[in-house]
Amino acid sequence: MANLINVAKLAGVSRATAARAFSSPESLRPETHRRVVEAARALGFRPNKVAQQLRAQATLMLGVMVPSLDNPVFAEQLQAMEEAARAAGYSLIVTTSSYEPSREEAIVEEMLRQRVDGLALTVADADHSAVLAKLRRENTPCLLVHNPPATSYFSSVGVDNHTAMADATRHLIALGHRRIGMIGGPLLQSDRARLRHEGYREAMVAAGLTSLPLIEMPRHTQVALSQLEPVLGGADGLTAVLCTNDLLAISLIGELRRSGRSVPGDLSVMGFDGIELGRHLYPSLSTVVQPRAEFGRVAVETLLALIRGEDPQPRPLPHVLREGESAGSPPAPYQAPEPSVS
Amino acid sequence: MANLINVAKLAGVSRATAARAFSSPESLRPETHRRVVEAARALGFRPNKVAQQLRAQATLMLGVMVPSLDNPVFAEQLQAMEEAARAAGYSLIVTTSSYEPSREEAIVEEMLRQRVDGLALTVADADHSAVLAKLRRENTPCLLVHNPPATSYFSSVGVDNHTAMADATRHLIALGHRRIGMIGGPLLQSDRARLRHEGYREAMVAAGLTSLPLIEMPRHTQVALSQLEPVLGGADGLTAVLCTNDLLAISLIGELRRSGRSVPGDLSVMGFDGIELGRHLYPSLSTVVQPRAEFGRVAVETLLALIRGEDPQPRPLPHVLREGESAGSPPAPYQAPEPSVS
DNA sequence: TGGCGCAATGAGATCGATCTCATTGCGCTT
DNA sequence: AAGCGCAATGAGATCGATCTCATTGCGCCA
Numbered sequence: 001m002a003n004l005i006n007v008a009k010l011a012g013v014s015r016a017t018a019a020r021a022f023s024s025p026e027s028l029r030p031e032t033h034r035r036v037v038e039a040a041r042a043l044g045f046r047p048n049k050v051a052q053q054l055r056a057q058a059t060l061m062l063g064v065m066v067p068s069l070d071n072p073v074f075a076e077q078l079q080a081m082e083e084a085a086r087a088a089g090y091s092l093i094v095t096t097s098s099y100e101p102s103r104e105e106a107i108v109e110e111m112l113r114q115r116v117d118g119l120a121l122t123v124a125d126a127d128h129s130a131v132l133a134k135l136r137r138e139n140t141p142c143l144l145v146h147n148p149p150a151t152s153y154f155s156s157v158g159v160d161n162h163t164a165m166a167d168a169t170r171h172l173i174a175l176g177h178r179r180i181g182m183i184g185g186p187l188l189q190s191d192r193a194r195l196r197h198e199g200y201r202e203a204m205v206a207a208g209l210t211s212l213p214l215i216e217m218p219r220h221t222q223v224a225l226s227q228l229e230p231v232l233g234g235a236d237g238l239t240a241v242l243c244t245n246d247l248l249a250i251s252l253i254g255e256l257r258r259s260g261r262s263v264p265g266d267l268s269v270m271g272f273d274g275i276e277l278g279r280h281l282y283p284s285l286s287t288v289v290q291p292r293a294e295f296g297r298v299a300v301e302t303l304l305a306l307i308r309g310e311d312p313q314p315r316p317l318p319h320v321l322r323e324g325e326s327a328g329s330p331p332a333p334y335q336a337p338e339p340s341v342s
Numbered sequence: 343m344a345n346l347i348n349v350a351k352l353a354g355v356s357r358a359t360a361a362r363a364f365s366s367p368e369s370l371r372p373e374t375h376r377r378v379v380e381a382a383r384a385l386g387f388r389p390n391k392v393a394q395q396l397r398a399q400a401t402l403m404l405g406v407m408v409p410s411l412d413n414p415v416f417a418e419q420l421q422a423m424e425e426a427a428r429a430a431g432y433s434l435i436v437t438t439s440s441y442e443p444s445r446e447e448a449i450v451e452e453m454l455r456q457r458v459d460g461l462a463l464t465v466a467d468a469d470h471s472a473v474l475a476k477l478r479r480e481n482t483p484c485l486l487v488h489n490p491p492a493t494s495y496f497s498s499v500g501v502d503n504h505t506a507m508a509d510a511t512r513h514l515i516a517l518g519h520r521r522i523g524m525i526g527g528p529l530l531q532s533d534r535a536r537l538r539h540e541g542y543r544e545a546m547v548a549a550g551l552t553s554l555p556l557i558e559m560p561r562h563t564q565v566a567l568s569q570l571e572p573v574l575g576g577a578d579g580l581t582a583v584l585c586t587n588d589l590l591a592i593s594l595i596g597e598l599r600r601s602g603r604s605v606p607g608d609l610s611v612m613g614f615d616g617i618e619l620g621r622h623l624y625p626s627l628s629t630v631v632q633p634r635a636e637f638g639r640v641a642v643e644t645l646l647a648l649i650r651g652e653d654p655q656p657r658p659l660p661h662v663l664r665e666g667e668s669a670g671s672p673p674a675p676y677q678a679p680e681p682s683v684s
Numbered sequence: 685t686g687g688c689g690c691a692a693t694g695a696g697a698t699c700g701a702t703c704t705c706a707t708t709g710c711g712c713t714t
Numbered sequence: 715a716a717g718c719g720c721a722a723t724g725a726g727a728t729c730g731a732t733c734t735c736a737t738t739g740c741g742c743c744a
Contacts, residue, residue, distance in 0.1 A: 003730055014694045029692065049399065049455045051730035054392045054699050061435075068421060070618060075417035079410060082438050087447075091456065093403075094436040098422050107428075114433065167628035222622060250622060258667075268736055276412060277619065280564060280592060282599035329424045345700055356724045361702055371722065393700035396729050 002045045016266065019260065053115070061091045062303060063111035063119045065100045066145075071221065071247060073273040076120065077145065079239060080296020081120065088304060090117070094238065099124040099190075104131045112140060116178035118303045122146045125191045126154075141306035145299055148195055149314060153204035157299045159290045159319040161192050165199035167321055168242055168270050168288050173207050177240040177268060177330050181212050181231055183252070184221030193244045196272065200242055214244075221247040225255040232267065239267060239330035246271035246278050246287055251327055264328035276324060283325030290317050344387045353381035357444060364389065395457070396572050403433045404645060405453035408487075409441045413563065413589060415615040416464065419487065422638020423462065425515045432459070441466040441532075446473045451661060460645045464488045467533045470494075481647035487641055490537055497654060499641045501632045501661040503534050507541030509628050510584055512613050515549050518671050519582040519610060522546065523554050523573055525594070526586035527562030533614055535586045538614065542584055556586075563589040567597040574609065581609065581672035588613035588629055595625065595668055607672035616664055625667030632659050 008018035013036060018025055021036035029038070040251040053059040063083055066074040078094065085092050093116060095107045104123055108131050111119060118141040123129045126147040135142050135154050149156035172180050182200050184193040197214045204211035215231070217223050231238050243249035249271030253263050263269055263283055271278060275291025285330075295317060350360035355378060362369055363378035370378070381387075395401040406425055407414040420436065427434050435458060437449045453461060458485040465471045468489040477484050478495050482563055491498035514522050518668050524542050526535040539556045546553035557573070559565050573580050585591035589612030595605045605611055605625055613620060616631025637659060647654040 001731095004732090006729075015730090016695080016732075017693055020693090023732075026693075029586070032692080046451075046455055048396075048457060048668075048730050050392060050457050051699090052732080053730050054390075054396050054729090055733085057699070059392065069411070069417040069424070070414075070419065070421055072412075072414055072619075075411040075414065075420075078417075078436070079412050079438055082411070086437065091435050091437070093433050094420070094424065095428065096421055109388075110433065111387055141709095177506065221618070229411070247619065247622075250619065252389065253625065254622045254624040266623045277414075277589065277592065280589075280596045281623070282596040284596065343700095346702090347700075357700090358702075358725080359723055362723085365702075369722075374722080390700050393729090394702080396731095397701050398728070399702085610712090 002043045004045070007036060007039045007043055008335045010043060011035040057115075058118055059088055059115050061093055061114065062225035062300075063095070063108075063114070063116035064138065065095045065097055065104065065107050065111075065119070065121045065123075067122060067124065068099050069096055071245070072275040072277060073245065076223060076275060077295060077299070080292050081300055082296075083295045084206050084300035086236065088300065090300075090304075097124075097309050104129070105134075108135065113139065116140075118142065118307045120145050120299060120303055126156075127191055131285050141303060143299065143303045144197050145194060147313070149190060152220075155312060155314060156206060156301055157295070157302055158317060159288070160196040160316045162199040162202070164288045164319040165196040165242065165272065166203040167199075167319070168272065169200045170207070170268065170320055171323070172242070172268060172327060173203065173209070175240075175268065175327060175329050178209055179236065179238045179244065180209070180240045181215060181238040181247060182242040182244070183215040183217055183223065183228070185217055185248065190244070196242075196244050212266060217248060219246060221251065221335045223252045223255055224247055225252075225259060228252075240264075240270070242272070244272055244287060246273040246275045249285055249287065249326070250281065251277070253281075253285075264325050266331060267328070268327040270283050270327050278322075278324065285322075286324040286327035289320045289322045291320065346386045346387070347377060349381045349385055349387050352385060353377040353531075355580070355620060365668065370524050381474055383482065394398060399457075400455050401459055403435055403456070403458045404642070405435045405437070405456070405458035406564060407437045407446065407449050407451075407453075407463045407465075408440050409437055409464060409466065411438055413587065414595070415587065416616040418617060419637060422634050422637075423642055426639045426642035432642075439466070439625050443472060445561070446471070447476070450477065454480065458482075460484065460649045462641060462645055469533055483645060485641065485645045485648060488534060491656060492534060496617035497648060497656060499637070500642055500659060502658045504541040504544070506630045506661040507538040507584065507614065508545040509541075509543045509661070509663055510541050510614065511545035513665075514582045514584070514610060514612065515545065515551070515627075516581075517610065517669060517684050518549055520672070521578060521580045522551070522582045522584065523557060523580045524584040524586070525557040525558055525559055525565065525570070527589060527590065532586070538584075538586050539642075554668070559590060562587060565590055565594045565597055567594075567601060570594075580610070582669065583609060584612050584614070586614055588615040588617045588627060591627055591629065591668070592620070592623065592648055595623075595627075606666050608673060610669040610672070616662075620664075620666065627664075628666040628669035631662045631664045633662065 001063050004015055004018045006016045018036050021033050025033050069075045082092055097104045097107060120143045122145045126144055142154055144154050144156040146158045147156055150271035182197055201211040249269050256263055256267060271285045274287050278285030278287055302312045343379035346357055346360045350357045360378050360600055367375050411417045424434055439446045443473050462485045464487045468486055483495055486496050486498040488500045489498055543553040591611050595611050598605055599607055613627045616629050620627030620629055644654045
């Protein structure tokens with residue numbers, strides 16, 4: 001076995017000295033250091049992190065839980081976090097919850113047993129999460145990602161969903177839209193959807209327009225056009241639709257075009273998340289973006305600060321409205337008589 | 343500290359007995375078992391996996407390295423693998439290499455130090471990978487994912503890239519196309535691209551058609567239309583283009599439409615990978631799919647077999663041609679005079 | 685030349701769980 | 715009632731690295 005004991009034996013030194021050859025080489029006589037290094041190489045020695053972790057009572061591992069990696073917004077977030085973590089010397093244990101509370105619980109328990117130094121969680125609903133309630137009783141550093149910090153106990157990283165969706169709504173209003181709807185994935189599963197709808201509602205009301213209830217799609221990734229037909233047709237049908245995420249928006253655009261409608265000619269569509277792909281589509285997706293690279297960096301930085309025992313200031317991530325081709329002026333016949341609000 | 347020693351103390355038993363309360367409760371008197379469990383609960387005891395891993399000389403962790411999570415094909419693969427691994431009691435350490443050999447090496451070394459039980463790697467180029475060469479000298483179970491098993495030493499999971507692309511090519515030929523091109527990401531970085539191009543070439547030659555060199559795009563995710571203009575225009579321009587991955591195909595479709603061309607009216611486009619999103623676009627993407635769920639399951643199963651010391655039979659994953667709207671008959675003026683090959 | 689001080693090294697304990705091997709104790713048999 | 719056997723439990727070693735504290739040894743100064 002290529003462990004330090006055998007390296008020490010081969011080099012003719014004690015374990016302590018062998019260990020020092022790696023942790024503080026300057027404290028060894030050059031000749032001693034050389035002997036140890038050579039012995040290590042001869043044996044193919046590779047330090048055992050598990051033993052180091054046990055001894056150090058720290059794993060340099062972060063536990064990350066996202067609902068799904070099928071949605072690029074989480075995959076891209078993970079990509080950014082992985083790079084930031086690696087740069088800081090940390091590894092990631094990655095898990096997916098499918099938005100299922102029972103899995104969320106099992107996963108978190110598992111990661112705590114693994115003694116990760118910190119957790120970065122994206123839960124279905126932060127307000128009613130049993131996992132989070134349990135975690136409050138632990139002292140494991142824990143960061144919510146994308147979840148609003150409603151349970152103020154936890155630090156949280158993400159854009160201001162409320163304001164962001166309000167901005168998107170105002171953008172559509174500024175383009176001249178008056179009848180704007182909003183669709184989302186399964187409602188109960190996401191506190192984000194609620195906040196985003198709230199932002200939409202507020203912007204509509206502020207502009208003196210009628211806000212509509214969130215239209216609930218059966219999945220987060222795919223629209224059921226039939227459910228939308230009632231609000232699309234007719235003289236007072238919607239001229240624009242906001243989606244709670246980009247995948248829904250992309251799917252909606254696809255379905256609309258497939259059914260013979262044009263985007264944004266017949267209907268303007270906006271997404272939310274700003275996945276990379278949206279830029280390359282035709283029409284390109286108008287959406288609300290959070291700068292991805294910064295996102296991962298900030299998330300990891302914040303979590304590491306928590307691990308160090310600091311109390312990082314919650315700075316909301318800036319969102320950016322990315323104007324694409326999927327949102328334009330409303331169809332002429334329905335154009336509002338007054339000039340657009342700017 | 344909530345460790346077994348303190349649980350044992352509180353319960354008034356030895357460490358061994360306390361441990362047995364969890365590993366083999368049936369060997370304890372019910373009363374003893376109850377006392378230990380109660381003590382554990384009172385102290386908030388949570389078994390330390392790090393200690394278990396050290397003792398057991400097995401971590402129940404798999405190391406996964408993919409080039410990037412920004413490409414949904416890898417994210418979706420990871421999603422499937424995570425579920426399969428979790429079901430088998432394993433956790434995943436996830437890393438991204440950006441196709442950089444130096445990062446690949448650092449990552450693998452890191453994971454080996456972490457004593458993962460097995461590795462699932464997707465490398466840039468399996469034939470010329472320094473990491474793989476090094477790994478051959480280790481005895482860590484290692485599985486290549488997506489990489490062809492050119493270095494026959496390693497087990498490998500993935501579709502038969504050569505045949506799959508040949509199938510896609512034959513599909514276009516059957517649709518009536520005669521002048522078919524192929525584009526890919528940065529060539530040198532991918533053995534897969536080479537195999538896929540080879541499949542294309544073979545199918546073209548077999549049909550008596552002229553195969554063209556792979557046209558190299560500067561990125562894997564975005565086409566530069568200007569580089570394609572020369573081969574698209576004119577009476578003998580291409581009528582169909584194969585892409586080495588779906589993102590390129592999607593980007594190409596977007597750019598074409600933005601430049602006023604229609605797909606598949608002016609140009610048919612096929613992707614490769616079968617990412618979920620492709621179904622929902624308009625036009626929906628014609629592409630070569632590998633069943634995702636099965637993919638992750640097979641990858642994890644194969645890796646676990648390797649870990650158990652078995653020698654799993656390499657069964658290539660079946661690919662499926664998914665016909666979408668992005669590939670159709672060639673434009674009429676250029677239609678081949680002979681009937682289509684079926 | 686004796687002793688002081690610092691540099692270099694070694695011995696042993698520690699992190700937490702678990703395995704092996706002993707030992708206790710109880711019931712049952714003859 | 716003595717002894718056997720099995721069930722239940724305990725003591726100690728182990729996994730691999732590292733930290734603390736002791737100890738060695740050497741150079742240098744008085």
